[in-house]
Amino acid sequence: SQQGEEDPQALSIQEGENATMNCSYKTSINNLQWYRQNSGRGLVHLILIRSNEREKHSGRLRVTLDTSKKSSSLLITASRAADTASYFCATVQDKLTFGTGTQLKVEL
């Protein structure tokens, strides 16, 4: 299996709820990044967390990184319908390696 696997593969929640997505990886990393992709569109960078950081916030996003477990999580609080998209983690050694993504659907 590839570096950077997201869990769950798909997630459906109601608007206002929190969404949590997890990413596991296999090798050592320099940093880990999360991206969002709306259907049929390019990727938008959300947040970068370095290997010596444990938690980072950006607006309604909270990212954690546990290098001992080789895992990261992305939490979106107070979700909105506009958050509906696919979310990818990407691990960085000398290049970005993307996971398979979590498809998030936020329903009204």
Add this chain to the structure above:
Amino acid sequence: NAGVMQNPRHLVRRRGQEARLRCSPMKGHSHVYWYRQLPEEGLKFMVYLQKENIIDESGMPKERFSAEFPKEGPSILRIQQVVRGDSAAYFCASSPSQGTDTQYFGPGTRLTVL
């Protein structure tokens, strides 16, 4: 400051034809990356280029695929003698420095091979 630009956005080719995909990085960015995304999958790294140099092409298929980033003009991803399996979305990204920093993605080119 315009973002990463890719053209065409959609490209249809018949088997055996050539596909040329163009990518203009953000202003001031000298590092370009190409990725391929198959339906329902994540992006797969293909190649990393700086001006006039291929730095890492470990993700490029050995045959039919080539990439360049000339001193002047956009980066080009060229696929010769396309086959149906080449149908995918091809994304270009750029960064001001080496790839451990944030990469900025273009909207992608969707290639369909008939």
